[in-house]
Amino acid sequence: xxxxxxxxxxxxxxxNEIPDLDYHRxxxxxxxxxxxxxRHADLxxxxxxxxxxxxxxxxAPLVADPIVRMRGTLxxxxxxxxxxxxxxxxxxxxxxxxxxxxxxxxxxIAVRDFVLGPFQNALAxxxxxxxxxxxxxxxxxxxxxxxxxxxxGDYATVGVAVAIDRVGSQVGRAGxxxxxxxxxxxAADAAAQKLTGRPLTADNIGEAAELAAEAAQPKSxxxxxxxxxxxxxxxxxxxxxxxxxxxxxEAA
Amino acid sequence: MIVxxxxxxxxxxxxxxxxxxxxxxxxxxxxxxxxxxxxxQGECGSCSVILDGALVCSCLVLAADAHGSAVxxxxxxxxxxxxxxxxxxxHRAGAVQCGFCTPGIVVAAADLFAxxxxxxxxxxxxxxxxxxxRCTGYGAIVRALEGAEIVADR
Ligand SMILES: Cc1cc2nc3c(=O)[nH]c(=O)nc-3n(C[C@H](O)[C@H](O)[C@H](O)COP(=O)(O)OP(=O)(O)OC[C@H]3O[C@@H](n4cnc5c(N)ncnc54)[C@H](O)[C@@H]3O)c2cc1C
Ligand code: FES
Ligand code: FES
Numbered sequence: 001x002x003x004x005x006x007x008x009x010x011x012x013x014x015x016n017e018i019p020d021l022d023y024h025r026x027x028x029x030x031x032x033x034x035x036x037x038x039r040h041a042d043l044x045x046x047x048x049x050x051x052x053x054x055x056x057x058x059x060a061p062l063v064a065d066p067i068v069r070m071r072g073t074l075x076x077x078x079x080x081x082x083x084x085x086x087x088x089x090x091x092x093x094x095x096x097x098x099x100x101x102x103x104x105x106x107x108x109i110a111v112r113d114f115v116l117g118p119f120q121n122a123l124a125x126x127x128x129x130x131x132x133x134x135x136x137x138x139x140x141x142x143x144x145x146x147x148x149x150x151x152x153g154d155y156a157t158v159g160v161a162v163a164i165d166r167v168g169s170q171v172g173r174a175g176x177x178x179x180x181x182x183x184x185x186x187a188a189d190a191a192a193q194k195l196t197g198r199p200l201t202a203d204n205i206g207e208a209a210e211l212a213a214e215a216a217q218p219k220s221x222x223x224x225x226x227x228x229x230x231x232x233x234x235x236x237x238x239x240x241x242x243x244x245x246x247x248x249x250e251a252a
Numbered sequence: 253m254i255v256x257x258x259x260x261x262x263x264x265x266x267x268x269x270x271x272x273x274x275x276x277x278x279x280x281x282x283x284x285x286x287x288x289x290x291x292x293q294g295e296c297g298s299c300s301v302i303l304d305g306a307l308v309c310s311c312l313v314l315a316a317d318a319h320g321s322a323v324x325x326x327x328x329x330x331x332x333x334x335x336x337x338x339x340x341x342x343h344r345a346g347a348v349q350c351g352f353c354t355p356g357i358v359v360a361a362a363d364l365f366a367x368x369x370x371x372x373x374x375x376x377x378x379x380x381x382x383x384x385x386r387c388t389g390y391g392a393i394v395r396a397l398e399g400a401e402i403v404a405d406r
């Protein structure tokens with residue numbers, strides 16, 4: 001906001017100097033915690049995420065460009081609430097929450113309720129976000145993130161985050177969220193619902209992709225027409241899920 | 253506010269006005285115009301410097317935030333009067349046209365070679381993805397750096 005000269009606050013609080021907020025870790029129960037000063041680059045290089053949280057691992061190298069990833073943070077990106085922000089979708093698909101801290105203590109806000117609109121979040125004026133929390137998976141986490149960009153390092157034309165937890169051959173939990181195709185991050189709940197409680201099949205993948213495309217509210221602009229963007233939501237949703245189905249079949 | 257930091261190995265003290273960036277501090281107050289100011293939005297990479305070991309856009313770092321840090325700019329990337337191997341390679345290959353992007357590319361490439369002495373063309377392109385060049389079309393830059401015998405330290 002400051003670099004765009006949209007804001008010139010009289011006072012700024014620098015959270016970079018608060019000690020011990022640069023962590024990301026997995027608790028014993030599988031909960032993932034990302035501190036407010038953990039950079040995109042820390043997550044990109046993380047050895048934890050590859051196995052424990054594939055949707056986050058897929059998104060980390062696609063956020064911005066390498067120089068920006070050195071400084072930008074996941075929590076800051078969710079706070080920024082840019083409809084084109086990649087992490088807000090990933091966190092929404094994972095049912096993650098933001099922990100806010102203020103003079104009256106801490107509270108937890110689901111990311112889907114935290115992101116209110118373009119560049120607006122649910123923090124009170126005297127709160128900061130200290131942590132993002134991805135809840136314990138209800139099975140074996142699987143998923144992916146795909147992003148269409150005009151060139152490396154660009155904001156998304158379209159992004160799709162898919163996160164599922166597998167329980168045996170069934171999908172125990174599913175989350176799908178969309179980047180850059182609406183005034184804020186979109187949770188494609190009806191699409192995710194189609195997958196829950198059954199095995200992945202070509203049929204329900206097709207249905208979920210269709211519902212995800214229906215949930216999108218894209219606008220035509222210099223990045224592409226609304227129809228094109230909607231089609232890309234369909235393609236990406238189907239591509240991620242089909243990839244998961246294929247790796248499941250290969251493992252069997 | 254008064255900030256104290258180390259720039260290219262020298263301790264410096266400067267008074268900064270609150271919204272000023274590290275880039276403004278370097279260029280306007282410390283007389284180091286090598287880091288270029290173009291977009292001031294983190295898009296182009298022409299202001300790239302190394303801040304406490306990390307490659308950053310100095311236009312996106314508040315000067316006040318650099319208090320207590322060590323900064324290396326393009327001016328400090330090599331010994332005085334000498335060229336850094338990355339500069340040598342780009343000079344030899346003619347990988348410079350107007351030169352506006354060059355300092356940022358040199359700093360970003362030096363940072364890459366410090367961790368990866370033999371990058372592939374793909375790795376070079378990925379590492380330079382945050383640096384925009386409007387002249388060369390990048391081919392000459394990538395060719396200059398690819399296979400260059402560059403032993404870099406920072
Ligand atoms: C060239 C460029 C390309 C980019 N491309 C992408 C992209 O492709 N995808 C993408 O997702 N993002 C992209 N970004 C944005 C980037 O991911 C930043 O990480 C994001 O803007 C947040 O930056 P930050 O963490 O430094 O937070 P800041 O810029 O410091 O803060 C952003 C906002 O959030 C508030 N805030 C930050 N942290 C907290 C906190 N802990 N508590 C309360 N409020 C807080 C700040 O007050 C401010 O309003 C790009 C940025 C640039 C410059
Ligand atoms: S001037 Fe800093 S990135 Fe363009
Ligand atoms: S040489 Fe002119 S911008 Fe790169």
